[in-house]
Amino acid sequence: IPVDPFDLVIFGGTGDLARRKILPGLFRRFCAGQMPKDARVIGAARGDMSSAEYREFVAEAVAEFGGEGACEDGTLDGFLERMEFVTIDARGDTGWTDLVTLMRDDVVRAFYFSVGPSLFGDLAERLTKHGLTDADSRIVVEKPFGRDLDTAQALNRDLAKHFDERQIYRIDHYLGKETVQNLMAVRFGNMLFEPLWNSQYVDHIQITVAETVGVGGRGEYYDKSGAMRDMVQNHLMQLLCLIAMEPPSKFDPDAVRDEKLKVIRALDAVVPHHIVRGQYEAEGGDPSYREAVGDARSRTESYIAMKVGISNWRWAGTPFYLRTGKRLKARSSEIVVVFKELNHSIFGEAGEHRNELSIRLQPNEGITLGVTIKEPGPGGMRLMNVPLDMSFAEALGPDGADQTDAYERLIMDVIRGNQTLFMRGDEVEAAWAWTDPIIHGWEARGDVPKTYDAGSEGPVDAVQLLARDTRVWRKVT
Ligand code: BG6
Numbered sequence: 001i002p003v004d005p006f007d008l009v010i011f012g013g014t015g016d017l018a019r020r021k022i023l024p025g026l027f028r029r030f031c032a033g034q035m036p037k038d039a040r041v042i043g044a045a046r047g048d049m050s051s052a053e054y055r056e057f058v059a060e061a062v063a064e065f066g067g068e069g070a071c072e073d074g075t076l077d078g079f080l081e082r083m084e085f086v087t088i089d090a091r092g093d094t095g096w097t098d099l100v101t102l103m104r105d106d107v108v109r110a111f112y113f114s115v116g117p118s119l120f121g122d123l124a125e126r127l128t129k130h131g132l133t134d135a136d137s138r139i140v141v142e143k144p145f146g147r148d149l150d151t152a153q154a155l156n157r158d159l160a161k162h163f164d165e166r167q168i169y170r171i172d173h174y175l176g177k178e179t180v181q182n183l184m185a186v187r188f189g190n191m192l193f194e195p196l197w198n199s200q201y202v203d204h205i206q207i208t209v210a211e212t213v214g215v216g217g218r219g220e221y222y223d224k225s226g227a228m229r230d231m232v233q234n235h236l237m238q239l240l241c242l243i244a245m246e247p248p249s250k251f252d253p254d255a256v257r258d259e260k261l262k263v264i265r266a267l268d269a270v271v272p273h274h275i276v277r278g279q280y281e282a283e284g285g286d287p288s289y290r291e292a293v294g295d296a297r298s299r300t301e302s303y304i305a306m307k308v309g310i311s312n313w314r315w316a317g318t319p320f321y322l323r324t325g326k327r328l329k330a331r332s333s334e335i336v337v338v339f340k341e342l343n344h345s346i347f348g349e350a351g352e353h354r355n356e357l358s359i360r361l362q363p364n365e366g367i368t369l370g371v372t373i374k375e376p377g378p379g380g381m382r383l384m385n386v387p388l389d390m391s392f393a394e395a396l397g398p399d400g401a402d403q404t405d406a407y408e409r410l411i412m413d414v415i416r417g418n419q420t421l422f423m424r425g426d427e428v429e430a431a432w433a434w435t436d437p438i439i440h441g442w443e444a445r446g447d448v449p450k451t452y453d454a455g456s457e458g459p460v461d462a463v464q465l466l467a468r469d470t471r472v473w474r475k476v477t
Pocket of ligand 1: 211230231
């Protein structure tokens with residue numbers, strides 16, 4: 001079903017995100033018939049380029065990142081016809097009247113700020129100054145949304161001068177992932193899990209986002225951020241919220257975001273010995289972290305593991321172990337809910353198995369529930385643990401397993417005006433308020449990250465973090 005006709009302006013329209021994600025994503029939505037035929041996409045950037053040249057740029061982006069077999073022949077031309085380009089200076093006056101001339105009335109107007117946060121305020125100001133927005137216009141802003149509480153508050157203030165909160169779409173692309181949304185479906189669409197979803201029955205929860213890639217060409221940005229700012233403050237925090245939040249009264253943007261906010265506000269401060277920071281070493285011909293960022297003394301972490309507590313009625317006493325890192329053994333994102341042991345096993349020691357529910361976010365999206373059964377055969381009442389395994393691709397078939405990329409889903413939500421999968425300003429601020437003291441602590445102590453081998457499961461200290469609590473991480477495979 002097509003969304004309403006729209007004009008989408010992408011500031012940073014020739015940037016990396018536009019090339020890799022936004023434009024190919026829009027193309028896939030066009031092929032799927034969801035982007036209306038009269039929708040328009042206007043790339044805006046500082047460099048000189050004609051609309052014809054921009055169409056070539058878009059065609060190349062689609063060829064490189066558009067995905068396999070997306071579309072019928074000839075559709076690309078139809079898509080490219082929807083593209084325009086304006087040269088614009090975010091901090092000056094160049095190009096703004098051209099944009100005014102291009103924009104149509106009576107369609108949804110959306111402005112994607114795919115640029116650094118230092119330009120958010122300037123763009124917001126010029127959009128209103130040139131009369132480009134009305135009460136129904138939307139702006140989309142990318143992470144990083146600030147680098148600490150002060151900068152995030154300043155950004156929120158700058159945007160609030162020109163836009164209402166209901167017009168601001170702060171992207172965390174993890175919320176657009178199919179399986180991440182499935183966390184809510186699994187929790188609140190089944191009778192089975194929710195009664196057990198608390199510290200009485202759950203021993204602990206592990207959240208892992210492991211990547212095989214290094215910092216690549218993003219060293220300059222990454223070295224100022226580190227895994228804490230780049231991944232934990234946003235993506236892992238969102239996963240934690242969806243796993244830990246109370247059931248919202250309905251699937252409605254503010255009902256969901258109110259509950260997530262309560263989780264963030266209930267997070268305990270993290271003590272230093274509950275955190276392990278790591279930095280990867282060189283491997284084969286691949287550079288070490290420090291070589292990749294060009295600073296032989298960098299103290300930025302490319303890995304982090306931490307033990308987090310939530311002080312509320314549901315979760316007090318159940319630790320959440322979070323870890324994420326680059327150049328690890330495998331690309332694997334997974335949430336594992338480890339249930340407690342039985343109060344009493346009628347089978348004696350043989351019965352000491354635990355149930356584990358693992359939700360695989362990527363790759364091989366699916367859900368596995370470990371259950372205890374009798375070992376087959378005449379050998380007596382010996383028990384074993386077997387997986388009840390559901391892979392989305394297998395269960396739903398290759399067409400059923402939705403391949404929609406997070407960005408394309410989220411952009412369509414912007415046009416539909418649905419903010420459920422976007423972060424609210426107070427949520428982002430609360431996340432920084434929790435993260436700031438941790439980062440300040442490292443800076444004050446001159447904390448040096450542990451090294452780990454590229455291609456490994458991370459620093460050994462992370463193993464010890466759980467071993468101290470007589471627990472073990474799930475293998476990253
Ligand atoms: C981005 C981070 O937000 O998420 C990157 O800046 C990271 O460092 C990426 O690699 C991971 O996203 P995905 O979708 O590949 O898991």
